[in-house]
Amino acid sequence: MGDFIKNLSPELLDLAQLKAYRYSEIDNKTGELVGNGFTYAAKVFSLSQNAQINILGLDNSRLDPAIVYPIEYNTIDDLDSYNVVDADDLHAMYLTALGTKKAVIDSGTVIKDQIRTAIDIAAVNAIVDNR
Numbered sequence: 001m002g003d004f005i006k007n008l009s010p011e012l013l014d015l016a017q018l019k020a021y022r023y024s025e026i027d028n029k030t031g032e033l034v035g036n037g038f039t040y041a042a043k044v045f046s047l048s049q050n051a052q053i054n055i056l057g058l059d060n061s062r063l064d065p066a067i068v069y070p071i072e073y074n075t076i077d078d079l080d081s082y083n084v085v086d087a088d089d090l091h092a093m094y095l096t097a098l099g100t101k102k103a104v105i106d107s108g109t110v111i112k113d114q115i116r117t118a119i120d121i122a123a124v125n126a127i128v129d130n131r
Helices: 002-006 015-035 049-060 087-117 121-126
Strands: 038-040 043-045 071-074 081-084
Touching (some): 015 087, 015 121, 081 087
Antiparallel strands (some): 038 043, 071 081
16 A cells, blocks of 8 residues: 555545554655765765675674774775774764664654644645754
8 A cells, every 4th residue: 555655645534544654754754864874984885785784793792802993994985984993983983873873763753743643634745854
């Protein structure tokens, strides 16, 4: 039903369908914002699924004696890089990535909660996703 709702004009939807349509808009915007990456040490890094897996893996193994620092970590556009100096730096970078993604997701949840509690179409339409 989600694709059906996405293809309809929002003016033709009942309250439940409009809410579902708006949730999908918020999810799309959240995905775009996550796609903008995260900033650490004044550089922007990817938050793609692959990048998230990579940084999680690095963070989980940061104390492994086989890890040789510094670790070169490319920016989102691969035009620059950052040299992670040690395990603490790597963990701080990971926490920044995690915090950035969580903040973006949480900001979408706040708007979805407003839509959930909206009692009519006018109230749903008055809610703006200005993230």
